[in-house]
């Protein structure tokens with residue numbers, strides 16, 4: 610069901626596999642003393658398929674899960690992997706605890722009926738290893754640095770940086786093949802957060818959805834996000850109309866409309 614690609618080794622011992630629905634990415638980072646799975650797909654059935662396909666890789670057992678954020682297409686499969694430690698941002702844990710059940714109910718509207726029982730049976734993950742700023746994971750012969758770089762796609766995005774492979778796993782802070790998703794986003798803060806991600810100077814960036822990207826793709830997305838933020842600022846300041854902003858936006862109308870609404874809703878959000 611639903612594999613867009615087989616495992617692709619995008620850098621030394623970092624494998625990415627893309628899955629439908631949503632062309633979502635699942636990534637494995639392996640070291641001498643451990644292997645991480647970053648993001649899990651949406652349900653127990655979907656994640657069980659990932660678990661089976663891990664056998665295709667030359668790695669030992671998984672030693673931990675890493676969740677980039679609380680959107681269920683990235684994290685609700687976690688229950689398929691047993692009692693592993695689960696790393697996520699502190700904000701992700703809070704989001705899942707406060708809104709996970711209602712979010713799962715909303716997802717019922719977006720999935721075909723034959724998948725509802727699977728969705729309902731998928732337990733909400735409770736990350737037990739939280740990150741508020743930075744946290745280094747030691748995989749033996751390599752480190753993986755987890756980091757919260759600021760608000761963007763959500764208020765709790767977590768990235769993973771593998772310095773020896775010059776690779777960043779960006780979650781939905783970067784999207785390839787489709788526009789960024791703004792429903793829970795912070796339009797004025799996303800581009801500055803991406804600048805901090807770019808400061809790692811990674812050669813490979815694995816987005817939350819779509820094909821792995823290089824630095825030029827990430828820079829282009831940051832520029833588009835900054836452009837959109839400027840349009841939002843002009844609309845909120847009364848010097849540009851919404852229709853004009855939609856016309857000038859680098860993103861589709863539906864995306865821009867959501868971003869404008871989020872900009873209005875979050876303009877006074879306290880800085881983090």
Ligand SMILES: [Zn+2]
Pocket residue numbers: 678680762781790817
């Ligand atoms: Zn997301």
